[in-house]
Amino acid sequence: MPLNEGHDGFEDELGAAIRRTGDGFATEDGRGLVTGGLTRGRRLVKRRRTAAVTGGVLAFALVGVGGVYAGDLMGSGTETEGASVAAPRGTAPAGALGAVLKANTPPGNWSFDHSDARSVSAVYEDGKGPAGVTVGLYVAGQTEESAEGQVTCPDKAYVPHDACMTDDLPNGDRLMVLQGYEFPDRRTDTKTWRAVLLTKDGFLVDASESNAAGAKDSAVTRTDPPFSPAQLETLVTAPGWRPLLEKLPTRNAPPSQSGDTPPQTPDGANGADVGATLRSLLPKGLTVVSSGGQDEEFAYVVVNDGKGKSLVQINVQNRMGDLAPHLRAGGATQLSDGQLVLVAEQPGEKGGAGVTAWTAESLTSSGFRVVISAFNTGAQHEAATRAKPALTKAQLRDLALSPKWSKFETR
Structure with a gap:
């Protein structure tokens, strides 16, 4: 948002700058990972908006x-x-x-x-x-x-x-x-x-x-x-x-x-609340090693089940109905209430050797989206430290379909 009339805001400047310098962080469709002052979470399937995965420090690290x-x-x-x-x-x-x-x-x-x-x-x-x-x-x-x-x-x-x-x-x-x-x-x-x-x-x-x-x-x-x-x-x-x-x-x-409240976009789920909900839904037997997120939509935890660290990250987003054709094309299942759910496996995107991501994604008929991924490492840029992520694909699917996320849906 602009700080005053006639002056572009820090967030817009930062996003524009990083889009011109973020080589190595591009998605398959050629879009960068950062925009809008880092107020969006990373999208794992056909991004409509672009984003970073942590706050401003990462942004400047990318600038270099x-x-x-x-x-x-x-x-x-x-x-x-x-x-x-x-x-x-x-x-x-x-x-x-x-x-x-x-x-x-x-x-x-x-x-x-x-x-x-x-x-x-x-x-x-x-x-x-x-x-x-x-x-x-x-x-x-x-x-x-x-x-x-x-x-x-x-x-x-x-x-x-x-x-x-x-x-x-x-x-x-x-x-x-x-x-x-x-x-x-x-x-x-x-x-x-x-x-x-x-x-x-x-x-x-x-x-x-x-x-x-x-x-x-x-x-x-x-x-x-x-x-x-x-x-x-x-x-x-x-x-x-x-x-x-x-x-x-x-x-x-x-x-x-x-003392001012930071402005939020109308459809942005509070990142801290998203993270708290994620932690409340984690299966038993997992110890949370670290956690964090962004102002909106995105949160993550690093968990350990005694077999090594595993990164788990989540986006909760409204007004994403335009992704429905992509999910169907990817083999998503449609439930009785019209909700789409897709579970996929793909290699990591940040260069860590042997890193695998398991992802579950749900999308309601109203365009409310939950996408959660688990990795077989505690950090994507580091080599895999375990054979599989700490959460199973079935557990990720259950997490993506949890009714607890509905509190973040904008009606």
Whole structure:
């Protein structure tokens, strides 16, 4: 949603940016996995809308160092007013953001790719190998995912990382420092470390660094990114950003601090309630290791039955009647009340070796859809850790058809 008239919202900017950079996350019909500020859940059969599987941290992980931070997020696909066009390496002036960046990092040589009023990207060299560094200044959106979601550590079930910390600072700001990787499936050794500061009045300072000089698939140039987590914290909390933040078009306090209720789309089932219902329906003998979800529609749990971890995820969606022909074509059974149900098996989609997904999907005649999947691993990007998912196909079918989901149906 727009923060004010004439200014595209953070969610729209983020979705547009990631759609242009999410290679490796495309579905069979060529659509990306992220849109609309991450307020939709992943669809396993013929998506009508596109989505991500966790909150905002995953979104920025997909963007990656040296990618759309150079301006796309702030321009929603158009050139930002007053922004400089990215020039060949070494020709772009440092500008105000570059000056603050250099002043709050250890001495080294800088080669700037891009710098404008809202973002800067550069290559830093301290004698140990060149490294890509970016900083972006943003106005937080009006949902939890586009505000506090950016400073909440992700679950390793979806975003692999070596370490993550958060801290509520004495001045009311909130900080997150994440030591992760460029690709969720770890297909390269490229590390991406990030620090994000959410100010109490709704600004975001987001700094990323890599152990490679360029964007996706660039060769690794050093063991780790150049700045330690403590140095990243010093960078994003530097007072020099404040005057630059004040020049952004608008400010808005995060919903949790302003007291406002985050806006929901009319047909969006509350993600927390979906997760609670899922946990209440799990068969006996399963221990929930971790759980989470999104603002709407999507939730997940990682369970263990004593034979290894198994990821279980669910979407609960209204107004999905246009999927009925696809379910019928896939062999769905029609029940006496007109409801369609389909159980399927397919390989995992995130690169984990040997990963299998068992999926059950139900769709009522009014277009209310429940789709639930279980995996033979605790994280899709990791190799299978067990022969089969922890839930049987029959159990998944029963879960998808449970009458408890009807409370989320929009009449």
